[in-house]
Amino acid sequence: MNIRLPGFVSFLFQRSRSVMAAMVCVGVLSGLCSAGVLALINRVLQQRHDQESLLALGFVAVVAGKLATQIISQLTLTRFAQDTTLDLSLTLCKKILQSPYRRTETYGHANILVTLTDDVSMLAWSIQCLPQLAMNAAIVLGCGVYLLWLSWPTFLLVVTATLLGAWGYHWLHTRAFSTIHSSREARAQLFRHFRSLTEGIKELTLHRQRRTEFIDQELHGAADLYRRTSIDAARQYAIAEAWSHFAFYSMIGIILFVFPLMFPLSTESLIGYVVVLLYMMSPIWGIIGILPTVERGQVAFENIQRLGVSLDKSSESLPSAVLPVAATRLDSLTLESVTFQYATDSHGNDPFALGPISLTLCPGELSFVIGGNGSGKSTFVKLLSGLYVPHAGEVSLNGTVIADANRDWYREHFSVVFSDFYLFEKLLGIEEERIRTSAAGYLSSLQLDHKVKVKEGRFSTIDLSQGQRKRLALLTAYLEDRPVYVFDEWAADQDPQYKDVFYMKLLPELRARGKSVVVITHDDRYFHLGDRVIKLENGKVVPS
Numbered sequence: 001m002n003i004r005l006p007g008f009v010s011f012l013f014q015r016s017r018s019v020m021a022a023m024v025c026v027g028v029l030s031g032l033c034s035a036g037v038l039a040l041i042n043r044v045l046q047q048r049h050d051q052e053s054l055l056a057l058g059f060v061a062v063v064a065g066k067l068a069t070q071i072i073s074q075l076t077l078t079r080f081a082q083d084t085t086l087d088l089s090l091t092l093c094k095k096i097l098q099s100p101y102r103r104t105e106t107y108g109h110a111n112i113l114v115t116l117t118d119d120v121s122m123l124a125w126s127i128q129c130l131p132q133l134a135m136n137a138a139i140v141l142g143c144g145v146y147l148l149w150l151s152w153p154t155f156l157l158v159v160t161a162t163l164l165g166a167w168g169y170h171w172l173h174t175r176a177f178s179t180i181h182s183s184r185e186a187r188a189q190l191f192r193h194f195r196s197l198t199e200g201i202k203e204l205t206l207h208r209q210r211r212t213e214f215i216d217q218e219l220h221g222a223a224d225l226y227r228r229t230s231i232d233a234a235r236q237y238a239i240a241e242a243w244s245h246f247a248f249y250s251m252i253g254i255i256l257f258v259f260p261l262m263f264p265l266s267t268e269s270l271i272g273y274v275v276v277l278l279y280m281m282s283p284i285w286g287i288i289g290i291l292p293t294v295e296r297g298q299v300a301f302e303n304i305q306r307l308g309v310s311l312d313k314s315s316e317s318l319p320s321a322v323l324p325v326a327a328t329r330l331d332s333l334t335l336e337s338v339t340f341q342y343a344t345d346s347h348g349n350d351p352f353a354l355g356p357i358s359l360t361l362c363p364g365e366l367s368f369v370i371g372g373n374g375s376g377k378s379t380f381v382k383l384l385s386g387l388y389v390p391h392a393g394e395v396s397l398n399g400t401v402i403a404d405a406n407r408d409w410y411r412e413h414f415s416v417v418f419s420d421f422y423l424f425e426k427l428l429g430i431e432e433e434r435i436r437t438s439a440a441g442y443l444s445s446l447q448l449d450h451k452v453k454v455k456e457g458r459f460s461t462i463d464l465s466q467g468q469r470k471r472l473a474l475l476t477a478y479l480e481d482r483p484v485y486v487f488d489e490w491a492a493d494q495d496p497q498y499k500d501v502f503y504m505k506l507l508p509e510l511r512a513r514g515k516s517v518v519v520i521t522h523d524d525r526y527f528h529l530g531d532r533v534i535k536l537e538n539g540k541v542v543p544s
Helices: 005-015 017-046 052-098 100-107 111-148 152-199 201-206 208-262 267-313 379-384 404-411 432-447 468-479 496-512 524-529
Strands: 333-341 353-361 368-373 394-397 412-415 484-488 518-521 532-537 540-542
Touching: 005 017, 005 379, 017 052, 017 111, 017 267, 052 111, 052 518, 100 111, 111 152, 111 267, 152 201, 152 208, 152 267, 201 208, 208 267, 353 379, 353 394, 353 540, 368 379, 368 496, 368 524, 379 484, 379 518, 412 468, 432 468, 468 496, 496 518, 496 524
Parallel strands: 368 518, 368 532, 412 484, 484 518
Antiparallel strands: 333 353, 333 394, 532 540
16 A cells, blocks of 8 residues: 555544544645635735725735644644543553463563553654644645736746655655554664663663673664664665755756746746745645654554454454352362464474363362473463363353353453562452451461552552562462462462461462362472472373
């Protein structure tokens, strides 16, 4: 698709046809007022009139109309742009949370972050440029009409030069468009390295050679790619702009030096033509300057659409009926010949597959899941908790077979503390009464009451050690009070004393309350406390 603007504009008209139509009309009116100012100035300069006072009043009225329409158009569309981009951001956030976890995981956190930040911001900026684009286009149109009234040969020359300039600019502009895409992808790569910098700062600080290679090769390489693609795009736009200037000045030169040889023109007529053309120069260059911004906005819009469509492809559409409330207790949770397989990677390597797995979890049961690195334990946790959708087999909860329509209901039965958990500062989604009556007791049991308080449903601090943060994550799981608890290497960051508390006190308490507890662990000296041990090797269940 060579012309990018229509899709961008059609989205805005679909969102609010009346607002966009009104803003375009106001912008055009502002541009026509500008052309009217030019006509009045040119008429007064060419000859004096007895109605100068009337012309002066007309001049004041037209200028006032231009300023008023410009302000109204800009302010109204600015508000419209903010509302639109905010709605887009919230819609994308909802889609991300409603989409299958595996799809968002595959799309990549860095790409999603760039879309939610850079692309949405660029789209907002592009929308706000539209009134100026409409005003400048109206000024050029009004000046063209005025030139036609002054001299049709001059008008034809202007039209011809404009079409030639627009053709050359479009050709150069099309070449620059692919560079904009490359620049955006380079920026996403740079974001990934920034994330590596912030999340791996300890490892980089401790290893000079790693730090040096990261900065000199990875970070500098990505930054240089972003710089080169950005400069290349700017260079191509500069050439396109220079071409349009060349066409414009060539047109003025023809009017000044060629037209007098072909047509009997008075000095006043020449001055009028040149004044009109010079007046048109600013809006023409304004249009040229705005187009790259609008083009970048179109690229951003396409990226936003691509993310939304990608998330929609396999999104789990919830039925219109209200889903049943999650059960407060577990009768049985059965996995029957369940399998999951990752997609083939970019190098064509055979994908990792988990299963087939068949097992039944019962209330008041403690299960340990063991295995080496890469055996499939983390994949098993995501599959069991409903984050991953099985490729084959059947999952049922309390006799209900789980499908896309009720998978969200199924996930409501799990409290999971992942190995790469995220700790929210606020206890979201938990009843205030439960927080008020139970949080303090749990803090005491977890030996955190001397460091952390819960006030208005929020932790007083989460600036703690990794082990202590995991205890707060455990507290959150306790407050959720769901039938199934899953802990992925929870005790890995705890000292030996607190490991004993976890395995010998906390887990038995959960089991005594009728919870089904699944623990991913390497702590073999506690295996005798469990009801079963499930061992994984290369994605398969093997005898333990």
